[in-house]
Amino acid sequence: MKKALFGCIIILFIGTVSFSQQKNGINAIKESDLKRDLYALADDHFRGREAGTIDELKAAVWLADQARLAHLEPAGDDGTYFQFFSLWRNRIAENSSVTVGSRTLKLWQEAAILQTAPAKVDADLVFIADSQTNQTDLKGKAVALILSFKGDNDPYVKINPRRYVLQLIRTKSARLIEQGASAVFVVTDDSIDSTFFPRYAVNLGRGLYDIDGGLNVSVTTKVPVIWLPASFAKEVQESGKHIRIDVNVERFQYPSVNVVAKAEGTGTELKKEYILYSGHIDHDGVRYALAGDSIYNGADDNGSVNVALLAIGRAFTVKPAKRSALFVWHGAEERGLLGSYWYAKHPTVPAKSIIAVLNGDMIGNNHPDSAALLGSSPEHRNSPDLVNAALKANADGPRFKLDQAWDSESHREGFYYRSDHLPYVKQGYPAIFFTTLTHPDYHTPRDEAKTINYPKLKKVTDWMYLTGWAVAEAAEKPAIDPGFKLLR
Ligand SMILES: [Zn+2]
Structure with missing residues (x-):
């Protein structure tokens, strides 16, 4: 009995020491938080979060609230977590x-x-x-x-x-x-x-x-x-x-929104620079019913990254890096990357202060040991420094077997051109795209919280976090390849 108690005390003591010596905030990323948040965000309550509807706005408010609870500071317009923008909708009358x-x-x-x-x-x-x-x-x-x-x-x-x-x-x-x-x-x-x-x-x-x-x-x-x-x-x-x-075509406007939050860095000068983490709020809303379900909940697409960004935010507030971390949950991605086009052209922090963009889209499905890093093939790599930081973080941490085929320019899906890093690449920011790729539930009502692989979601979240952490702590910011050209 006594011996056992003594053992417990030693374990507790070691635990405390290792926590205070922890060189980053990775212990703040918890699978249980990811799961709780994703069950909330991918719930039917948000009706699939379609861009330009009240459902997208409701999800945006929920994300801003979670960012506040994670002690992230508002970094949108006028001291809020929000950057509103107008969507033009063109529709056959x-x-x-x-x-x-x-x-x-x-x-x-x-x-x-x-x-x-x-x-x-x-x-x-x-x-x-x-x-x-x-x-x-x-x-x-x-x-x-x-x-x-x-x-x-x-x-x-x-x-x-x-x-x-x-x-x-x-x-x-x-x-x-x-x-x-x-x-x-x-x-x-x-x-x-x-x-x-x-x-x-x-x-x-x-x-x-x-x-x-x-x-x-x-x-x-x-x-x-x-x-x-x-x-x-x-x-x-x-x-x-x-x-x-x-x-005949009718044309009208209505609002969409980016949610923006930050964790300030500790470096006197370096805190003026940002690592931008990117996800998208919206999914496909209420549509054609399959097997009696008409709500396209988008748990993987892109609830998985939205909750990963919250977890990464907690890690950066527990243990700030030298540079600041910026979190942008984009609106209207599914309608043509519109929130990221808007933010990349109208950032709420000085444009030059964004030194890297780490985008994620669908990170909780497919084989437990595989993932992909788009923007890493020679055809799509606009910053070898940033890609190397991500590859090193993978080698040090989750050791995913990385799919190369989907980052090839000749791949039929053209997947590199289909997520929110693209507008940033067009504006000349170093950018990469983390994903575990599409699956049979992709853009169907079956993409629900219960189909997510949570241990895997935690591993990809760790990987995105550790990549951003390394870039936020590095002496030099990642350089852009001056010869890089978008092929489309
Ligand atoms: Zn997506």
């Missing part, structure tokens, strides 16, 4: 119509228009077989085509059919438009998952989003491409049909 023969189709239920752009077409409809697309004079005609995965040997049919079908519609219709088609009707046959049409129809109907000085979305007249479900296969093949298309 309800008075638009598509008529085939005598039948006016129900928009987004029977017909999905691929471009958010005005169009007026009155033409005869001709059906062409897929094999004839290069041989026919199509000037002024509306053309109908049936798309099938049957006999398509492209490996992407199996790897990512959902993404592939849209690429296929776009490339095939572009070819027909080049040959003079005035409108293109694409029917996807029953070899293609029948949920793809209604799922995309909801997305396409939401339209195109932009910010002032952002993506420069063009809503000038375009040749319309209309996607029809498999049930139209017979109808579009009947001869002598006439079509009428009248598409």
Whole structure:
């Protein structure tokens, strides 16, 4: 009994010594905190946090509140945690119509228009077989085509059919438009998952989003491409049909928001410099139901990084580094990286004081021992110093087996171009992107808190933290590669 008690005292004593000698704040990062926060943020209460809705604003307020509880200081506008900005939304107006023969189709239920752009077409409809697309004079005609995965040997049919079908519609219709088609009707046959049409129809109907000085979305007249479900296969093949298309676009503004907080550094001069940690608040909101669930909770995308940033914030407030840490939870990422485009151009700290951007997007899924660091391949690496800091932190800590393929310029997903580090790269900031990549639950209602691998989420959080810590403590800031050029 006594011996046991004595042992306990020794253990407690050693524990205290090692805590006070801890050279960084990593002990403040706790798997239990990550799990508690993610169950809260990915709850149905926030209805999938869609950009430009009250749900995104509610999630932003929740994050700001958690940042405050973590003792992070506000670093947004006017002494708050918030930087509001305006989204432009361009949407096909309800008075638009598509008529085939005598039948006016129900928009987004029977017909999905691929471009958010005005169009007026009155033409005869001709059906062409897929094999004839290069041989026919199509000037002024509306053309109908049936798309099938049957006999398509492209490996992407199996790897990512959902993404592939849209690429296929776009490339095939572009070819027909080049040959003079005035409108293109694409029917996807029953070899293609029948949920793809209604799922995309909801997305396409939401339209195109932009910010002032952002993506420069063009809503000038375009040749319309209309996607029809498999049930139209017979109808579009009947001869002598006439079509009428009248598409109008409406444009309006509403608010989105970045949440910004900081942990001030200890270095007299170095504390004026920032390591920027980046995640995104929003996900896809309420959409097409799969298995009876219509809320796209985005637990991995990007709840995982949002709660990681809170945990990293706690680590930096427990043990500040020489440089300061800045945390930006971006709004409207899913609508085109709009929050990060806005912040990269309108930072709330002096632009030159941001010396590195550590972005994360989806860090809690897939194989427990694998992860990826995008922006590390020679094609995408704009700062070898920053990449080396991350590789060293991985070697010292979690030792993930790093996937190289997804950071290749030739990878079909183009994943390097799809998250919030990109606007910062465009503004010339050293930037890297931590991720555990996509998975079958990606952008579905199945991406929920219960499917996250929490030990893995903790390991990636540690890795992001230790990378930022090393950069925040280093004598020199990471240099930008002067020869770096974005290839797209
Ligand atoms: Zn994401």
